[in-house]
Amino acid sequence: MKNIRSHLSDIVLMVLGNLILAVAVVFFILPNNILSGGVAGVAIALYPIFKIEPEVMINIIIVSSFILGFVFLGKSFALKTLASSILYPTFVNLLGGLNMSVPVDPILASIFGGALTGVGLGLTFRTGASTGGMDIPPLILSKYTGIKVSIWILIVDAITVLVGLKTYGLNEVLIGFLSIYAATHTVDKIQMFGGEEAKQIFIISDKNDEILDHIHELLERGSTLISARGGYTKDSKEIIMTVLLKEQYNELEKMVKEVDPNAFLIVSNVTEVHGLGFYKI
Template identity: 30%
Template sequence: MGHKLAWLRGYLGITLGAAVTAVALNMFLIPNKVAAGGVSGLATVLHYTFGLPVGMTMLALNIPLFLGSVKVLGARFGINTLFGAAVLAAAIDIMAPFTPVLTSDLLLNSLYGGVLSGIGMGLVFKFKGTTAGTDLAAAIINKLFGVSIGQALLGVDFFVIALAGLVFNSAELSLYALISLFVTTQIIDLVQEGPSSAKAFVIMTNCPAQVAKAILEKLGRGVTFLSGRGAYTNTQRDVVFCVVSTSEVSYMKELIYKLDRKAFVIVADAHEVLGEGFKSH
């Protein structure tokens, strides 16, 4: 029963994400010719050139990409990929007549379209789905030519954006599309990882025991000793690792530097912390 509920929740999450992405495309991007890379951008260009429906064009473009990825990369792309691509394509075409266009301002459309697309795609990825598209093309290029997936993805998206600029005869539209693409990628990461809710401290000090004791007693946070060795001095020492809430960062620094003014401290964002003292699993 639990497995069935998890399965159902996953597909509902993918459907919700696809619907949000469809709203972003229909409300902000497609009506204003902002082709922010990917299969959706290419479908937007074809829509204005030949009058083809965006959703079904996306699905038609995704099918050979999916088949090619299975042939080149193996059958590791399952039903979730086809489901996500089909639901997004259907949602775009079904919702298009009922979705209002709120503004003709290109900057607003690029920003809000990017934010909503990022939320939608982030939800799809969060529920272990994908809408196929240029990530599959990038994976194929990586396998065939050895180009990194990140570079391949950037190259494919840049090609689509440049093509849109040529077809629409507007460099301005390409520049706005780049803004939208950047916003989308940032929001996808935010949805998947969550906002920075804590800070991770890596502390290299000559008095690790005293620092650990102060953190335990004053902040009540758990501390872990990591074994480290200096490359220059070749000396072995304990490295103190601890995660605290953002409101405790200043106090944490004060505790450390009261004990060791020469301590070397790294403070990093921790987007999601699960366990005692933080969020439950």
């Protein structure tokens, strides 16, 4: 039952992701000739060179990228991406047939088109697939380099936009960079969506037992003891490491200072945490 629900969730996310991406392309990117990343941006940048209509070029790029994904990312990825490779151009053609556009300023079209593109890509990436377009090269590069896929999307899309510099001019390229930034920023946010933001705290104190009691009983959080040795004193110590919800930190800090005014706290933000005691969609 759990696997069925997981598969259904993936299907819904894949359909929704491709639909949102198509909306971004048809209503914002193509009508305003935005030099964004992705297949739409490549299609627009290459149109003055090859004189191939953007809608046709999109289909060509998707097929070529799918073959690359099959070769470098495996059969499972390719099967999931095959659905996207059908869904995305289908949605583009259907929405394009409505002959509608959103009459907005090109800068706004670039920002909102880029943000919607990021949402569409992020939702699709969460299913373990891609939209079958120019997001496949970044996924391949990420696999073999270990660098985040959003970074490679930024690099590949920036190169795509720069292709149009000579034909479209600097102004359009700068507008395109807005779209790229909005897309890559949104991809990161969507991929992290569902995990709770929290704080990770390391506590160095001579009164660990009292502090641990408060963490376990009052805050109802877990902890880990890490064996350490003072660099100056050479004394052996145990460091408390715990992860709390952001709103719990003030209570912890107040409690630690009451128990041990000399305690040393190291605090860092955690962008995502899930597991026992933390909620994950």
